[in-house]
Amino acid sequence: MATHSTGTTASPRSPRTSASRSRGTTASPRSSRTSASRSTGTTASLAVAAGGAWLLVVTVLGAGQEVIWRNGLIWALGALAGLSFLMIGVVIAREHPRNQVGPLMVLLGVAWIPQQMLFLPEDPLWALALCGVWAGVACHLFLAFPTGRLGSLPHRVVTGLAYATALVLSAAQALVCLPLPAPLRHIAVTLDASSWQAAVLISGALLVLTVKRWRRASVAQRRAIAPVTGASIVATVAFAGDRVADFFPPNPLQLPAALVMLAAFVAVPLAYLAGLMRSRMDHGRVAELVVHLSRRERPDTLRDELAVTLRDPGLTVGYWTAEQDRYVDADGRPVDLDPGPGRAVTRVDQGEAPLAVLVHDAALLEQPLLVEAACAAAALALENERLTADLRARLRQLAASRRRMLQWGEAERRRIERDLHDGVQQRLLSVAMTLGLAEAAGAGPGRAVPLIGEAKAAVLAALDDLRAVSHGIHPPVLTERGLAGAVKELAAVSPVTVTCDLAPTGPLPQSVETAAYYIVNEALANVTRHAAASKAWVRLARHDGHLLVEVGDDGAGGADPARGSGLAGLADRAEANGGRLTIDSPSGEGTVLRVVLPCA
Amino acid sequence: MRVTICEDSTLFREGLARLLAESGFAVAACVDNADELLAHVGQDPPEVAVLDIRLPPTHTDEGLRAAVTLRERHPEVGVLVLSQYVRVSYAVELLGGRTEGVGYLLKDRVSDLAEFAAAIRRVGSGGSALDPVVVEQLVGRHRQPGDPLGRLTERERAVLRLMAEGRTNMAIAERLAIAERTVEKHCTSIFAKLDLEASAHDHRRVLAVLRYLNA
Structure with missing residues (x-):
């Protein structure tokens, strides 16, 4: 089982959801669940250990009880922010090892430590020098959400600037406190004084990029990223406000801005964790899917089951039909693989062979693992459904050709009836009348003889008509000599030289003989009419319960079944007998027409 | 000139016998299947054997095969095949590279008695009688x-x-x-x-x- 997604929106894909990694495996949801629950314990222990270490560092290095009590609320909120980033970062890093959001959160938690030191009466110099670094990491995290990678150039530039200003300005802040020579000190003071403008500028850029990403996202994507995006916007605005308020002390807004900022920062990892839980639940639905599929009573509910699992009511499932070389839905209708904006197509293969496609909400591209797991769980059902869809598509095609054959047969019967009515019946009537006249002429032989001659001519003409009509009903030569003899006759009367390669076919069903006869007849007529050929051949062979009928020529080629109705009629005749017609007709290189008819 | 007739349709067989007798032929035998025809010709060879293509038991090409057999076994006996349809491939098979003492005509031709009798006489005396329809098809090839x-x-x-x-x-x-x-x-x-x-x-x-x- 392998899935290949192609989104119609520029949505980030989580890294390396590679086809090869999962190719040929059928995911067993039970085992993946067990491994998940086993690792949940380890993850929790790791998170708690990291949190403990963090608290230890913060309290031992900086905060006595006195400090904590004095700054109560704001210290606690700050600690909560740092702790939640660190601990949830650990959880995410364990859950999604390839997603860089986890490491970034851990980094943010660690970078928060100097910030937490600033509650001491005397700010330690190192803490002062590093206290801004977390802002750079936070900017990086917000822009890299939700994949952990920075998508476009503006994202990278803004992140780079954020890191640079965070490092430089913090350093300047620390330098200001040192006794420095005049020019250096001047630079440090200037830099420190401009820190709030830089914070506002970068926060503004961050907000613009976040809003842009929001506007580009599909409705379903927005639903997924809304909590984190909301929290990060509030945090960014509050951060800028906090920096401005800080610069103009004393200020009544200073404390509220700090509180709002810290609360928003606590909310960011929590929102992320909530999203994570939800996708856990999504994967839980895959397990439900397996149970449902194993219990379902009606076989055609697979699409509905998948729609529930993937939370996409508009889901379309297309099944591969090798026969038609395309995807069809459960009813055998072709599936549109260019579904337009907001929808995406994911291909599901089995080994190298195409199995199905899902046309789904582009938001699902955010959860390739979910789609893959659902498809793996439904693989057997998909294969079943594919066979059924294939069958339905064939039936649909067959029904169409049957209908055309029936119409053709109906038209043919009408034609025969008309021929009999206009020809034979009229002639026999005239014979009866002429003989009546001869009878009336009676004794006068001089008058009777020409009338009798006339009657005889009419009877002979009626015989001619009858011959033509009965040939239309069933070729007499087929009755007399079977298929091989009839094909030889067709070859004999063809204006083009025809060589016959007629392997002994043994007795064939009459319908197959008749179909093969008409196919050769029509094909040779086409050769005469269109091919400008100097020679042609007919080949009949039987193997594996199939009769192969091949008619080839060395003529102009370029025959197209879509154009000539003769070729379409041949295809119908082949299909009506459960067979297939293929035409190989490169321009200028002759035409080879092959029909394979089942005759087991 | 003695003629043996092989035709399974009673109406046509008796009509033909009457027609031939009328035109001065001696009807040696009237049979309705190929085996009997071959047996009769073997015992008492006529100058001409007139036979239909569709004969029992399968009503497919028994007559044609019997005609080819007759021409091989009894080259001296003229063979005239009558049929509702004429086929080029049958003509080629029947002639087998020899135009002596062979004929292949549409059944319709019996209606022109003089012409039909002349054809039988030609076949009986080592000549041939091919239906114009066959000739046309053969040449149109x-x-x-x-x-x-x-x-x-x-x-x-x-x-x-x-x-x-x-x-x-x-x-x-x-x-x-x-x-x-x-x-x-x-x-x-x-x-x-x-x-x-x-x-x-x-x-x-x-x-x-x-x-x-x-x-």
Whole structure:
């Protein structure tokens, strides 16, 4: 089982959801669940250990009880922010090892430590020098959400600037406190004084990029990223406000801005964790899917089951039909693989062979693992459904050709009836009348003889008509000599030289003989009419319960079944007998027409 | 001239017997299947065997196969095949490269009694009688480029066509409303154009016809 997604929106894909990694495996949801629950314990222990270490560092290095009590609320909120980033970062890093959001959160938690030191009466110099670094990491995290990678150039530039200003300005802040020579000190003071403008500028850029990403996202994507995006916007605005308020002390807004900022920062990892839980639940639905599929009573509910699992009511499932070389839905209708904006197509293969496609909400591209797991769980059902869809598509095609054959047969019967009515019946009537006249002429032989001659001519003409009509009903030569003899006759009367390669076919069903006869007849007529050929051949062979009928020529080629109705009629005749017609007709290189008819 | 008739339709068989008797033929036997025909001809060979293509038991091509067998076993017996349909491939099979004592006509031809009787007589005396429809189809077939028949004039082709039907020079002259000597001149020209060396006249005639029929 392998899935290949192609989104119609520029949505980030989580890294390396590679086809090869999962190719040929059928995911067993039970085992993946067990491994998940086993690792949940380890993850929790790791998170708690990291949190403990963090608290230890913060309290031992900086905060006595006195400090904590004095700054109560704001210290606690700050600690909560740092702790939640660190601990949830650990959880995410364990859950999604390839997603860089986890490491970034851990980094943010660690970078928060100097910030937490600033509650001491005397700010330690190192803490002062590093206290801004977390802002750079936070900017990086917000822009890299939700994949952990920075998508476009503006994202990278803004992140780079954020890191640079965070490092430089913090350093300047620390330098200001040192006794420095005049020019250096001047630079440090200037830099420190401009820190709030830089914070506002970068926060503004961050907000613009976040809003842009929001506007580009599909409705379903927005639903997924809304909590984190909301929290990060509030945090960014509050951060800028906090920096401005800080610069103009004393200020009544200073404390509220700090509180709002810290609360928003606590909310960011929590929102992320909530999203994570939800996708856990999504994967839980895959397990439900397996149970449902194993219990379902009606076989055609697979699409509905998948729609529930993937939370996409508009889901379309297309099944591969090798026969038609395309995807069809459960009813055998072709599936549109260019579904337009907001929808995406994911291909599901089995080994190298195409199995199905899902046309789904582009938001699902955010959860390739979910789609893959659902498809793996439904693989057997998909294969079943594919066979059924294939069958339905064939039936649909067959029904169409049957209908055309029936119409053709109906038209043919009408034609025969008309021929009999206009020809034979009229002639026999005239014979009866002429003989009546001869009878009336009676004794006068001089008058009777020409009338009798006339009657005889009419009877002979009626015989001619009858011959033509009965040939239309069933070729007499087929009755007399079977298929091989009839094909030889067709070859004999063809204006083009025809060589016959007629392997002994043994007795064939009459319908197959008749179909093969008409196919050769029509094909040779086409050769005469269109091919400008100097020679042609007919080949009949039987193997594996199939009769192969091949008619080839060395003529102009370029025959197209879509154009000539003769070729379409041949295809119908082949299909009506459960067979297939293929035409190989490169321009200028002759035409080879092959029909394979089942005759087991 | 003695004739054996093989035809499974009673109506046609009895009608044919009456017609032939009327025209001065002696009907040696009337049978309704190929096996009996072969047996009869073996015991008491007539001059001509007249038979239908569709015969019991399968009503497919029993008559044609019996005709080919008769021509192999009894070359002296003329074989005239009658059928509702005429087929080029049957004609080729029936002739088997020899136009002597063979005929292949539509059943309709029995309605022209004089013509039909003449055909039987020709077949009985080692000549041939091919239905004009067969000749037309045989000639309408594919021709290789450079076929010497392309060199014949329109009139020569008409003569050759009637020759292929099995007609004598006199009959051809009559049909085309020309003098018999003119027909002979046409024949000489035809033989020359077809590169047929002068030998026994009849032999060249047969070769010309076979070449014409592409048989």
